[in-house]
Amino acid sequence: MPILEDAYVGASCVIKTKSNDLLTMGTLQKIKESYLDISNTRNELPEIPYNMLVKIEIYNSQIGFRVLLGSVYISSSKLVRIINLSEAAASEKREFFRINVREYGYLYDENADEFEVELVDISLGGLLFKSKREYSIGTYLTIRIPILGNTNAFHCIVRRHVEFDKGYMGCGCEFTELTMLQEDQLYKFMLKKQNDQLKRVR
Incomplete structure (x- = not known):
């Protein structure tokens, strides 16, 4: 089969x-x-x-x-x-399907306050961002990613911490409640990034 x-x-x-x-x-x-x-x-x-x-x-x-x-x-x-x-x-x-990015996202905490964060990498399962603010493991967050276009905000949960230089803390987050539309937008975005990478190599 x-x-x-x-x-x-x-x-x-x-x-x-x-x-x-x-x-x-x-x-x-x-x-x-x-x-x-x-x-x-x-x-x-x-x-x-x-x-x-x-x-x-x-x-x-x-x-x-x-x-x-x-x-x-x-x-x-x-x-x-x-x-x-x-x-x-x-x-x-x-x-396997994770790409490095240099884009900005806008994070919303439980008080609906907005904070700009820098995306480090992204996959269909989640993302890693860095910020000067610290978020505890297990914290639920919402993030809007303008580069993906007109889409609903992504819900995620902090799963791990990564230390960066200059006082930045990285948060590895897992997506929760990912819709089919959001998954499709993520895939198309990552496919375009990889296509751009191939063109540079050639």
């Missing part, structure tokens, strides 16, 4: 190395029991070494986000075929 449903055919996907370096982006063209084919309409895929272990991040706005591991069997400018497929653990998915 194929590892993915046929509904994922046509979905956008990202291929990364084992160490999470971005290799390329494309569209899921074919799903078979023993392999996946990924193509690019502009035939601009780079050649990836045979048998290289890669991560494939696949997103469909209707049925969700999947992260697979596999080995490269065929690689050309038109097609990448991945074999030996397995699914990443739920905890790994959040770590």
Whole structure:
């Protein structure tokens, strides 16, 4: 039985190395029991070494986000075929699809007071921001992220602290009550960021 449903055919996907370096982006063209084919309409895929272990991040706005591991069997400018497929653990998915950002967000605490914070990274599972204000682990917060466009504010909970220089404290937050629209906006934003990154590399 194929590892993915046929509904994922046509979905956008990202291929990364084992160490999470971005290799390329494309569209899921074919799903078979023993392999996946990924193509690019502009035939601009780079050649990836045979048998290289890669991560494939696949997103469909209707049925969700999947992260697979596999080995490269065929690689050309038109097609990448991945074999030996397995699914990443739920905890790994959040770590795989995380990008660094330099954007600002606006935080609201329980008193509805607004504070500007600097975003450090973001994923489908949450975000890391830094601020000169401290928030205890377990604190519920609401954050508005203007770069994502016209969207509702994101609800999150502080899960960890990270120390930064110059008196800044980082808060790693997990999203709560994430809507399908918000998840879709997050994915499209991160996909654009990764596409910009690929253009710079080339």
